[in-house]
Amino acid sequence: MGKETVIPFGPQHPVLPEPIHLDLVLEDETVVEAIPSIGYIHRGLEKLVEKKDFQQYTYVAERICGICSFMHGMGYCMSVESIMGVQIPERAEFLRTIWAELSRLHSHMLWLGLLADALGFESLFMHSWRLREQILDIFEETTSGRVIFSVCDIGGVRKDIDSETLKKINSILDGFEQEVSEITKVFLNDSSVILRTQGLGVLSQQAAFDLGAVGPMARASGIDIDMRKSGYAAYGRLKMEPILETAGDCYARTSVRIKEVFQSLDLIRQCIALIPEGEIKVKVMGNPKGEYFTRLEQPRGEVLYYVKANGTKFLDRVRVRTPTFANIPALLETLKGCQLADVPVLILTIDPCISCTER
């Protein structure tokens, strides 16, 4: 047995777009323990409810994270709407679902690119990000924002998508699907990618359950958990089955996310076929009073919104439990016993969003 060495990893590290710090305790090249320290992006957003009223806080909620920005806004709006007993129009539900699934598409493409970058596969990184721009173009056309849209509002959505544009989205997605299936073949079949990911960082089903993993991390270990099945927004009217893998290694997690890309494409097409005509927003009067929990599925897993209101313009409490936070214990478990050179890939494999985690 070798001597123990501690290697600091981060907060500024080439593989990390965001700062997180890990102390890696090594025996020779093998990691025996990883000790995280977070707080580099902590801003204190939950306390901001004291200074921004519940309407303004929608903008703050959207800025909890720039990648799944729309879904944060949606989760917050859904909570406040439930407290106030507001039933939003059906068309708004469908529009929210379309934007949410487009967000998932762009987030998964972004992650695939970052994974390729961590593997040292530069051209695959560039291709993933090139394809992602097509989704961002749809965002820009429908919401006029590329990353932060501000279209979700309490009582519905601010912008409508007309049927012409919906048709256009359909045809863009057809081309996108063709190109994506080409590059995902590389992720799933290329021997160098397989060698770097298969059998790495195995998380057993029991461990994933015990450590409370969520999202693709849990589904790759065979846990059937997908909040979209609970039927919020328009998901109740769409046909979908959670995507499961059993291996629980990096390859399985990649495979789950790749299949989810195609699942999202399918869901958006279903939405476009089913979307009803009508209003997109109802007027919201008065102030909320009461409390509510919302659970919804983000690209990284389940996010939990808790809102407590006291009948004034200012909320008492907003609590967000984000998917990356839930996945960090699972990450630390998978890091044990891996090689130092595999650490960047393993950290990326949970699709970390530190900005969500620390708020």
Next chain:
Amino acid sequence: MNFSKKSPWILHYDGSSCNGCDIEVLACLTPLYDVERFGVINTGNPKHADILLITGSINEQNKSVVKQLYEQMANPKVVVAVGICAATGGIFSECYNVLGGVDRIIPVDVYVPGCAARPEAIIDGVVKALGILEERQKFARKKA
């Protein structure tokens, strides 16, 4: 056409941003905008970098990290603050853990506005930074 005398290498650090500006910084480097064709490379090593791109505001935990990164960079160097959070703190300026813009800790040369800053704006900011970098190089040469 004017050729820049130097291919600027960039060091990107995420202060406490929401990721919006960070993914736009990365989008600049990927095929649609592709600034690598002009010789701009995103490096992870502060000693290699000429331009420091900072997104997000300064807080208690990261102020020493930002200061250290700035001090590790070799002269001449330019700092670009990307996004409204890096300029003033933006929507988060009232948060208890946000001290304000990046200029609270290190001198900032170029401010790129926007929430999130668009890739075009970020590229424009880097081009402005290039001018400043060249002037500083001339000044350094004169001194030497």
